[in-house]
Amino acid sequence: MSYNDARPVKITIMSLPAHLPVVRAAVEKACKIVGFQDETAGSIVLSVDEALTNIIKHAYKGADDREIEVELGILGDPPEVLKVRIRDYGVYVDPSQIKSRDLKDVRPGGLGVHIMTECMDRVQFSPAEGGGTLLTLTKRLPAKQETVQ
């Protein structure tokens, strides 16, 4: 396995919207390497992007000089699950306050958490050691994968 939970891919970006395409490209490639098909890879990329967008807009309130860390790892031997950890250093928000809105209420905004929960198997917010939030997203790998060793 080219990357796993003991040797994750680590990317640190500043909270600049212009950095988001770089993370998306890396996540897309990481998904393809472990065998996700195009549609699922796209939904994982979207979920990570929504998480980063929420951090920039809400945790960092638009400040563009804060760090965000993204880690991609594979759990299990043989490989079973993609785990994405996203850590920010903003104010920790109680998960009970992070809700996706009623989709029948058609208005701009508030869709990011809904997208993450819809696309990923598990979405977990927890307080990060030293402050900030650690978001963990997981997605089970496809049953018959072709991985690059």
Place this chain on the structure above:
Amino acid sequence: MTANQASNSPIQEVRWAGKAAVVDVVGEIDLNTSNAFQQDLLELLDKSPERIVVNLSGVSYMDSSGVASLVKLLSRIRRTNGSLVLYGLTDRVRGVFEITRLDSVFEIRADEQEALS
């Protein structure tokens, strides 16, 4: 109208077909570009189009901020009894509308001819 060259708006061109404005959009619509995208779309309302047709065939990626810009435009144009039609959605862009259940809220057509009919 041409897209604001000073911004990073993904709007490439606005063409007119009678009282309908056809907006050609290219590239990626995310947090980096959605503000300029929304601003350019809303400014188009000043020209009082009866219909706005958004050509998304050149859009390779859209996140919820891009969708939110279109929701805002839809809300505003409905106030003037105008209509908003989208066409040319790639599978990935269509997927975002489906995940957010907005595919049933927007008029989505296969091509420009259908969008203008």
